[in-house]
Amino acid sequence: YALALKSIENYQKARNVLSEYVNTSSVEIYKERAQKELANLAKLDSISLNVRDVELNGLEVNSENAEYSPYFVSNELYFTSTRESSMFERYDQPFSDIYKVNIKALKAESKSLNKLPAIINSAEVNEGSVTISPDGNTMVFAKGNPNDKRGRRSVDLFISVKKNGRWSTPTSLPINNPNAWDSSPAFNQSGQTIYFASDRPGGFGGSDIYRATLNARGRWADVTNMGEAINTAGDEMFPYVSPDNKLYFASDGHAGFGMLDLFVAENKAGNVTIKNLGPSFNSPSDDFGFVYSDYPFEGFFASN
Secondary structure, eight states: OHHHHHHTTOHHHHHHHHHHHHHHOOOHHHHHHHHHHHHHHTTHHHHTTOOOOOOOOOOTTOOSSOEEEEEEETTEEEEEEOOOSSEETTTTEEOOEEEEEEEETTEEEEEEEEEOOTTTSOTTSEEEEEEEOTTSOEEEEEEEOOTTSOSGGGOEEEEEEEETTEEOOOEEOTTOOTTSOEEEEEEOTTSSEEEEEEOOTTSSSSSEEEEEEEOTTSOEEEEEEOOTTTOOSSOEEEEEEOTTOOEEEEESSSSOSSSSEEEEEEEETTEEEEEEOOTTTOOSSOEEEEEEEETTTEEEEEEO
């Protein structure tokens, strides 16, 4: 209830509800979360000062359906959209597919809008949250939630390689956990590390951000949780590594304005600092999927 109040900017009532809960709850794990959220609300005044001179505009590709998880490479913007005609019966909404569009001066050239080929976008399966390696030859994306299988936990990461200008048949990555939701991948600037979100056992709660590296045999391995400086009892997802090697991500567990907010993590000599991007980007609703197109002045993100 407190989180719902927070999502409509009724912060004082959210504080009252949480305070009462802390004083009456006997469930220690939820009591700790309530105390953490009270501490987050106490930081609202300070994170509200993280203001930047930002001009926000809706992109020409937006529709009545959802558009999210932008990824920019070589003047093309890849994104996920639920504008497919067939319906995902479990949630009574269209299946999601991956699209791309040419970008010029931060505007989408609508005539160039295309859905990725059927080898990537399977019929009646959800695809989304794509990342492409710096050399443009490797694509990793999330795929799952078919109508004939189990729900959230059927989402895994798949990899496809470009050969002679065409993407190969995607295969499941070995870093997937068969009993977890694995999604929102992002290559680092060298293409040797993938960051992703997963709700696999052993995390800090909800979905956490993990990383995996390419080993000497050319296989993705060594999955590592990014630790408690970044991950909370809430959800952390949609990582992105900027050209200056800062990790951007979305979270509802750090001090924010409502639901998912955009954050940036910076590692200096092993000391990780987390900063809310502030009200120039974040709203009481979900804000996520930040990427640069022209560092550090232009980029894209999704907002609800």
